[in-house]
Amino acid sequence: MNSIKNRAALIAEAAKKMNKEVYNDSQVKKIITPRHELQRQSSKVVSLEEAIKKSGLKDGMTISFHHHFRGGDKVINMVVDKLAQMGFKNLHLASSSLIDVHEPLIEHIRNGVITQISTSGLRGKLANEISHGLMKEPVVFRSHGSRGYAIKSGELHIDVAFLGASSSDPLGNAAGFSTSENAKSICGSLGYALPDAKYADHTIILTDDLVDYPNQHNAISEADVEFVVVVDSVGDSSKISSGAIRDTKNPRDILLAKQAAKVVMNSGYFQNGFSLQTGSGGASLAVTKYLRQGMIDKGIKASFALGGITSHMVKLHQEGLIDRLIDVQSFDKVAAESLMNDSKHKSVSANEYAAMLEPGSATHYLDVVILSALEVDVNFNVNVLVGSDGIIRGAIGGHPDTAADSALSVIVCPLLRGRIPCVVDEVTTLITPGSNVDVVVTEYGIAVNPNRPEIKERLVAAGLNIVDIKDLAAKAHSIIGNPAPLPFGDKVVGIVLNRDGSVQDVIKNIVE
Amino acid sequence: MEIKNASAGTLESGDILIQIGPSDHDGVQINLNSTVAYQFGEQIKKVISQTLSELGVTNVEVNATDKGALDCTIKARVTAAAVRATGHDVWA
Numbered sequence: 001m002n003s004i005k006n007r008a009a010l011i012a013e014a015a016k017k018m019n020k021e022v023y024n025d026s027q028v029k030k031i032i033t034p035r036h037e038l039q040r041q042s043s044k045v046v047s048l049e050e051a052i053k054k055s056g057l058k059d060g061m062t063i064s065f066h067h068h069f070r071g072g073d074k075v076i077n078m079v080v081d082k083l084a085q086m087g088f089k090n091l092h093l094a095s096s097s098l099i100d101v102h103e104p105l106i107e108h109i110r111n112g113v114i115t116q117i118s119t120s121g122l123r124g125k126l127a128n129e130i131s132h133g134l135m136k137e138p139v140v141f142r143s144h145g146s147r148g149y150a151i152k153s154g155e156l157h158i159d160v161a162f163l164g165a166s167s168s169d170p171l172g173n174a175a176g177f178s179t180s181e182n183a184k185s186i187c188g189s190l191g192y193a194l195p196d197a198k199y200a201d202h203t204i205i206l207t208d209d210l211v212d213y214p215n216q217h218n219a220i221s222e223a224d225v226e227f228v229v230v231v232d233s234v235g236d237s238s239k240i241s242s243g244a245i246r247d248t249k250n251p252r253d254i255l256l257a258k259q260a261a262k263v264v265m266n267s268g269y270f271q272n273g274f275s276l277q278t279g280s281g282g283a284s285l286a287v288t289k290y291l292r293q294g295m296i297d298k299g300i301k302a303s304f305a306l307g308g309i310t311s312h313m314v315k316l317h318q319e320g321l322i323d324r325l326i327d328v329q330s331f332d333k334v335a336a337e338s339l340m341n342d343s344k345h346k347s348v349s350a351n352e353y354a355a356m357l358e359p360g361s362a363t364h365y366l367d368v369v370i371l372s373a374l375e376v377d378v379n380f381n382v383n384v385l386v387g388s389d390g391i392i393r394g395a396i397g398g399h400p401d402t403a404a405d406s407a408l409s410v411i412v413c414p415l416l417r418g419r420i421p422c423v424v425d426e427v428t429t430l431i432t433p434g435s436n437v438d439v440v441v442t443e444y445g446i447a448v449n450p451n452r453p454e455i456k457e458r459l460v461a462a463g464l465n466i467v468d469i470k471d472l473a474a475k476a477h478s479i480i481g482n483p484a485p486l487p488f489g490d491k492v493v494g495i496v497l498n499r500d501g502s503v504q505d506v507i508k509n510i511v512e
Numbered sequence: 513m514e515i516k517n518a519s520a521g522t523l524e525s526g527d528i529l530i531q532i533g534p535s536d537h538d539g540v541q542i543n544l545n546s547t548v549a550y551q552f553g554e555q556i557k558k559v560i561s562q563t564l565s566e567l568g569v570t571n572v573e574v575n576a577t578d579k580g581a582l583d584c585t586i587k588a589r590v591t592a593a594a595v596r597a598t599g600h601d602v603w604a
Contacts, residue, residue: 389550418526418580419548479582483551510550 039212042170044228048082048206051227052160055202057083060090061159064151064200066193067097068164068176068329069185069235075164075206077104078231084113092116094156096147096192096350097395100124101239109134118156120144121385121395130493131391133509139392139494141385144192144328145354145361145401146499151195152351152358155501161200163193164234165220168207172225173218176330176347177340184208186237188330188339189309190219194349197224208234217340219347241332248282252443256283256412259464260441261290264368265298266462267439267455269408272300274367276322277307277402280331281372283412288312295321306353306362307369307398309335309345317345326362328353328398354401356499363398363405371399373413373440375427378470380434380449382411383427385496388420390486390510392494396431400499403436408455410439421476421483423469428486429496430505442472487511515572518596521581521589528581530560530593535573540564546578559583563590567602 004011015022031038046054057063063083065076076095081104083091089112097120098105106129108114118140122130130139142150150156166185167178174197176187185208190197197203197220204227205220248254260283264270276291278284289312295301304324305313311334316322318338325345330336338345354363374394375383382403387393403409413422423442438455440447445467448456460466487510494507521529535541540561546553556578563586564572574590581589595601 389548419552419582420580481552481555481583483548484554486550 036212040170042228044172044226045170045210046227046229048079048229048231049086051204051229052082052086054227055160055204057088057160059088062092062094062157064158064161064196065093065095066163066190066196067095067099068187068190068192069237070240071099071101072236072239073099073101073164074233074235075162076102079162079206080105080108080113084108084111089113090115092118094118094158096144097121098123098126102126106134118142120147120397122392123394127392131507131510132512133489133491133493135493138492138506141396141494141496143354143396143401143499144350144398145356145363146497146501148195148349148351148353149355149357150501151199158196158200160202160204161193161196162204162206163190163197163220165190165205165207166234167209167211167215168205168228169211169213169215169222170228171213171222172205172220172228173213173215173222174205174207174220174225175215175218177336178209178211179217179340180209180211182209184233185235186333186336186340187235187240188336189327189347191328191347191353192350194219195351202226204229206231206234208232237333237336240330240336248286250282252414253283253286255443256414256441257286258290259446260284260287260370260410260412261294262462262464263410263439263441263446263459264291264370264408265294266458266464267368267408268458269367270294270300273303274300275304275306275365276302277305277366277369277406278310279369279371279397279399279402280308281412284370284372285310285312287370287412288316292316292321306366307402309339311335314338314345317342326353354398354405356401356404361405363402366402366406368408368410369402369406370410370412371403373411373422375422375424376411376413376437376440376469377424377427377434378473380437380440380469381427381430382432382434382437383429384431386429386507388428390428390488392507396496400432400436403432404499408438409436410441411437412441415442415444415472415476416479419480421480423472423476425473429507431496440469444472444475447472513569513598515569515597516599518593520592520596523577523579525579526581526585528576528578528586528589530589531575532593532597533573535571538571540570540572540574542574542576544576544578546576548578548580555583556586559586560590563587564594567591567594569594569598572597
């Protein structure tokens, strides 16, 4: 006889060998609740306070956030208020970026709730206070790609991630949009939050639309989520296209965009199947509009557009001019909705978007990137973080990642903004090294990095106005006069990391 | 010279709003609020007082709100405000 009873001894022996228990059928009980009821509940759904307590968060630990709602974000202030109320101190806040709306953090820094910050950028009053020496520890600035990789590698270890999502089921399958009729918000891609969700010790999803399991098209998987917190609102979607993102009507920006489009079209990289990215800033975003006509005229189609995806990109995609959209951050509502509805519009995590050391980073396959700048210097170095007044007012974003990895990087910036020169002898802070910057487009002419003589040759042949970048700096200087030196102090308020993880520059405080 | 309250300029980027009014004090008193105060505050004040002095305007209070105007713009706005404040047309 070979029944299971006869094999009992052998089963026990095998279990012993494998250091396992023997299966016990009497312990198994079926759950008989109708499944549609279970789809709406889970022990993971708790209050914010409970989630924080159960996560085991302690003083001195690192908490993280994403900034996909940009100026409309409500999660960071809500969570840090709660943490302050619960008496936490000495926390390290690691957000993918911080914007004007995060001004209330100033009080939490003063009260010792937050004592360390890692981010891609800082704006508004918070940036101003930090530039004046608000914090004891300098803020650590990373590009989006290097933040993603630092989280993966453990260099930036996250204890608890608080991630806002426009929909989540009770198990934590979460997305930056909701297909339910109760949808309250939409931010599109959750690309910057994906490394956090995956590698944080504890991940808490905050959502304003708890949907039945399974939440399809989820960006974040339940496997990475420990708690789900339902809140009134995670963000105001109407404010996504604020901060650095605007659709320009400024005639100078339009002129710059047209010139930049001509640079791209005559660069040698404007070929069927090319790939494209545009950075934030009015002129660089507007370039897409003018490239569109060139693509139609010459019958050229792009294989993909990358990055912050805008409504302009979506339009070209829908017209068949761009095959796929790879979206780490949806720059407006149209882009966010397209991500929800279009299977050729996919989100990508920050790490797989732009990390130097990630072999499959999309930026490695990027032909052309068009970026803005606060300052460019005569050695083609770019600053996008610190204003010419020495005060932090921007974000690194993917600037150094895309400039380094693309075949052609084009910077668009006016010669002057008011009385502030944008082409200078030396940038206030080094963000993107000049060795990665190929072309600078201004309204007074186009400068080409001497490292790229072949590009210069092609642009000259196309009849574009090519000038020496030193002449642009001299021209700016002659118009504005001699600025007084900035009143920098001796305290380091910010550290800028290169995308390879090395320390590239420091930002000193401003003394008034 | 009788001085009335007068202004010239806008708050647009690259412009400066100059408001001139009578003052009890001797000389020119300038209150400057500028987005580029760090680098150009002294230069802007210098251009304002030089322009007024060339026009022979004294004993005024000037409130200047600057959005990064160049020297030529500052001079033009101060001149226009002074003409309106004094009623004396320097272009005639």
